[in-house]
Amino acid sequence: MSKKRTKDLHVNRKYKDSLFRMIFSDKKDLLELYNAVNGSHYDNPEDLTLYTLEDAIYISYKNDISFLFGDTLNLYEHQSTINPNMPLRGLLYLVRNYEAYIEQHHLDIYSSIQQTVPLPQYIIFYNGTAEVPEQQILSLSDAFPKHPGKVSCLQFDAILLNINYGKNQKILQHCQKLREYAVFIHTIRFHLKNGMTLENAVSTAITECIARHILEDFLIKHRGEVKSMVLSSFDQENHDRILKEAYEKIGIEKGEKSGIRKGELQKLIFQIKENLKQNIPTDTIARFLCEDEKTIILIADTIKEHPEMDVPEIYNLLFHS
DSSP states (O other): OOHHHHHSOOOOTTSOOOHHHHHTOSHHHHHHHHHHHHTOOOOOGGGEEEEOOOSGGGGGGOOSEEEEETTEEEEEEEESSOOTTHHHHHHHHHHHHHHHHHHHTTOOTTSSSOOOOOEEEEEEEEOOSSOOOSEEEEEGGGGSOOOTTOOOSOOOEEEEEEOSTTSSHHHHHTOHHHHHHHHHHHHHHHHHHTTOOHHHHHHHHHHHHHHTTSSHHHHHHSHHHHHHHHHHHHHHHHHHHHHHHHHHHTTHHHHHHTTOOHHHHHHHHHHHHHHHHTTOOHHHHHHHHTOOHHHHHHHHHHHHHOTTOOHHHHHHHHHHO
């Protein structure tokens, strides 16, 4: 990396911003969020240094917000779906940020003198519809094979905080923007449950929240962007749900329970990924692999929707999300 890149790391504009990132793009609001999570009372936003990766090579490793505060490197991620691979993703985010930190501070990692790096903290703010505890630890070690007598040389934990309306009240009470964000999402889901279309639910929620002074200035200034981002986010949630239901209909989950091994399904996903790289049509892939074309299309659609995911992640999304 060049010194120019590490001096000012910022978001690649080709990568669509998230609503969570936009709401906490101001250092003052981000510091308030930090204080709420950590039970602290810092008051100088300029003590906070933002780290976000700009280069296209890092596009698959972009997290929502990374920032340095004191001797702590904080990675904040927003999720509306449960993803057991978040600790692995967090590790990749962390490595990229440490690379930047090491170069910025001219650390000699080959020196015989101990070099000091910031303490890492990885927080996931979850506001999906699945029932999860208010706080939960997700460990990277859960992804490792179990070998009796062997101890991993690596441990990485993510803290998941449920920020749905009514959850983690203490944190939400100490961060106004986070509390109002929770109310905004809750309002959208309220209208969806009462029969509104997604587009009308979002539009109505925006109008109501502005009238109630909830994210008022932000929603007035970014109404069009917010609507687009929320529609995209909710469409993705719905798309993932429909995919899973479709798999149940064509019997893949039933087949797995009947004896199709996890490895066979992952092998199928790998084969489809490789064929898609060569732009081979799904009907041809189906004939070549002797599989039902509906199955191939569903897996292929998921791969195209999530190009950053590897085979195990695709498998987990389809069968264990």
